[in-house]
Amino acid sequence: MENNSSSEQRRVLIRLLAYTKPHVKTIVLAFTLLLIATVGDILGPILGSIFIDDYLRPRNIVFEPLLILGATYMGIQIINVLVSYFQLLKFQEIALKIIQAMRVDVFAKVQSLGLRYFDKTPAGSIVSRVTNDTEAIKEMFVTVLVTFIQSGFLMGGILIAMFVLNVKLALFCLLILPVLYFIIRSYRRLSSKFYHDMRERLSQLNAKLSESIQGMGVIQVFRQEKRLRKEFEDINEKHFFAGMKNIRVDGLLLRPAIDLVYIGALILVLSFFGITSFDSPVEIGVLYAFINYLDRFFEPVNNLMARLSLYQQAIVAASRVFTLLDEEELAPQQALTGGKITNGQIEFKNVSFSYDGKRDVLKNISFVARPGETVALVGHTGSGKSSIINLMMRFYEFERGEILIDGKSIRSYPQDELRAKIGLVLQDPFLFYGTIKENIRLHNGEITEEEIVEAAEFVQAHHFIEKLDNGFEHQVVERGSTLSSGQRQLIAFARTIAANPKVLVLDEATANIDTETEEAIQIALARMREGRTTIAIAHRLSTIQDANLILVLHHGEIVERGTHQELLAKKGLYHKMYLLQNGVTEKLEDVVG
Known part of the structure; x- marks a missing residue:
């Protein structure tokens, strides 16, 4: 007081x-x-x-x-x-x-x-x-x-x-x-x-x-x-x-x-x-x-x-x-001036992080995500997947290690450059009160009407948008509550594509979408990932089987890494998760163990 x-x-x-x-x-x-x-x-x-x-x-x-x-x-x-x-x-x-x-x-x-x-x-x-x-x-x-x-x-x-x-x-x-x-x-x-x-x-x-x-x-x-x-x-x-x-x-x-x-x-x-x-x-x-x-x-x-x-x-x-x-708990400070993100290569070097300053939720995280590649993060709840995304988006300041983009410290880039070149799609997308067009553009004057329509077509969102009253001028209520979760997610994808980021961050982006919509989204995602660095969090392993690198996290550490087939061959934690998700009961004792 x-x-x-x-x-x-x-x-x-x-x-x-x-x-x-x-x-x-x-x-x-x-x-x-x-x-x-x-x-x-x-x-x-x-x-x-x-x-x-x-x-x-x-x-x-x-x-x-x-x-x-x-x-x-x-x-x-x-x-x-x-x-x-x-x-x-x-x-x-x-x-x-x-x-x-x-x-x-x-x-x-x-x-x-x-x-x-x-x-x-x-x-x-x-x-x-x-x-x-x-x-x-x-x-x-x-x-x-x-x-x-x-x-x-x-x-x-x-x-x-x-x-x-x-x-x-x-x-x-x-x-x-x-x-x-x-x-x-x-x-x-x-x-x-x-x-x-x-x-x-x-x-x-x-x-x-x-x-x-x-x-x-x-x-x-x-x-x-x-x-x-x-x-x-x-x-x-x-x-x-x-x-x-x-x-x-x-x-x-x-x-x-x-x-x-x-x-x-x-x-x-x-x-x-x-x-x-x-x-x-x-x-x-x-x-x-x-x-x-x-x-x-x-x-x-x-x-x-x-x-x-x-x-x-x-x-x-x-x-x-x-x-x-006077609150001093400010967002991490970025450089006011600095270079441009041209390729979007992401590298974590021995990054450790704690929310409360007592218990590390990330421990010596190291990996490289190159342009055009997809790196998937998997693991049980609380393993540290979202924390990696939070650090990369500069929502929190990390204490130990270094995060590099195109070989330069993430701290050396201006905030506007980071926000413009990193596209984020969340599991529960946030829509603002306004029209669908305004939600895709987000008041970015550089995005034209044609680019908005092209972005919607790219992620196959135009099919349902054109059926709505007034189409792209359809009024979205607070948080888009009158739209289905799949429709909100498609608009979020169109918003990301319209911004044309170098780095794509997907946080369980297909978790709330029905199977039919997911198939269309997966096709769009494959096109979106071309030439872009993609970091994807996934609970459903079926959505990231084509990833170039899969990192398996457990209690804040990377315990396994490799492609889908390589991780299955190791018969470790990833293999157990895969068996559980696909209803395979053979070798159940290994899974329980």
């Missing part, structure tokens, strides 16, 4: 205010308008005091001076309304621009994070920081800071006016400032702790909701609705209790405490005038002005206290956002 100390809150506020730098000119204009509006608020009671003491009390009713006085008062009020509108408009504009920039920064940061971060952080928690937390920060810039600044100007101006009217009484009124400071400080200290708890519970609610939506099919199949509802209720109840604690603090230290101080100040002013009336006459106008100023002084105090809860929420939310922005 983030630090609740005053120094930490101050650091967060300073960092938030740094977002105002691009808007300095607009802020100066808004402050000027705010100052004018504040002066207008302060002049009103002074004009009222002049009217009472100089004209009303002595019954000095002179038309022309009174007309000027009244016109001045009305003019100030009209100007005040106009100036207040424009200053509020400018502050709101600045606030929205700041939050706009902050949300882009947060989203960009999420895009730059390494997969290690997403492995340990629930998706709902990340969404909460990008949406809920930035929304809380927006409220601070939109309403809180404006109120704080305006209240500060108004309170300062009122105190100055009080000293102009009566120095001794103004000094007495200063006694209320330490009391107000104590209330504000106490509220900040107590509410900060509760808001941290509330934000964390809200993040957990989002995470639980996101998990439930993504796994709804599994939840319903295994009848887990009651369990998930109970877990959601538990988190929601903790969020409720944290909210109630904060409400109790709000109820005690916000309006009631301030009203009590106001009553005490009012008694002080009336007592002062009552006591001084024994020795000298009381200036009714000054008394009116002081009571008016006292009322006006506590109005911004009440506004400030009412916004203080929003301020605390914003500071807590900003602390969580900055924690995300």
Whole structure:
């Protein structure tokens, strides 16, 4: 949990205010308008005091001076309304621009994070920081800071006016400032702790909701609705209790405490005038002005206290956002400039890797995949197949050994070059919301309409695409859920072919495709692999029998290597896997052994 100390809150506020730098000119204009509006608020009671003491009390009713006085008062009020509108408009504009920039920064940061971060952080928690937390920060810039600044100007101006009217009484009124400071400080200290708890519970609610939506099919199949509802209720109840604690603090230290101080100040002013009336006459106008100023002084105090809860929420939310922005678990860094991948030869040299820094999931992996060749990775679940792909795609940083492409370290290539020259097809392809054409092109302006159609024809996806409503303009819903798994995979293949990569990475690419579709895919794959380096993960050994090299992995090590026929002849782990998959029962004791 983030630090609740005053120094930490101050650091967060300073960092938030740094977002105002691009808007300095607009802020100066808004402050000027705010100052004018504040002066207008302060002049009103002074004009009222002049009217009472100089004209009303002595019954000095002179038309022309009174007309000027009244016109001045009305003019100030009209100007005040106009100036207040424009200053509020400018502050709101600045606030929205700041939050706009902050949300882009947060989203960009999420895009730059390494997969290690997403492995340990629930998706709902990340969404909460990008949406809920930035929304809380927006409220601070939109309403809180404006109120704080305006209240500060108004309170300062009122105190100055009080000293102009009566120095001794103004000094007495200063006694209320330490009391107000104590209330504000106490509220900040107590509410900060509760808001941290509330934000964390809200993040957990989002995470639980996101998990439930993504796994709804599994939840319903295994009848887990009651369990998930109970877990959601538990988190929601903790969020409720944290909210109630904060409400109790709000109820005690916000309006009631301030009203009590106001009553005490009012008694002080009336007592002062009552006591001084024994020795000298009381200036009714000054008394009116002081009571008016006292009322006006506590109005911004009440506004400030009412916004203080929003301020605390914003500071807590900003602390969580900055924690995300400061996250150091970034994606592996590639060179900004470097060579081009021309042939696509892949070489692993004694590569070892661990996700947690304790247990190696890959141990001294070495192999070479040449252009035009297919290297297949096989092995039981957890043997390290996907980890090899993750390292080659630069999703994770490896610690020991070296990965070379065309004889150069993979670290020496710019990220754009790696992503452009390595095509990845996953077992469960991801489709974006949009048209089929957009999913194949992926907003790559270099891919023409003709190339999109050619890519679809190449993988024989055009047959089903042309039967859909609007063909290539058919709208794909989120994750392509209205298409079959085979259709989604064909679109993913077309997407890869359209990009024309030098290296082809297939992660169980045919696992979710029916037999009839797989035959067409295998023909397309044979054509795709021509002239390209292909790395293929396969569970079904029948799909990789024509591979130039098959690597058999076991507990992160390559225990066998060779062609399909060579590995069968060795009668090792590959041979056992082949017998099991093909239902061969002879020599079953060897398989079990």
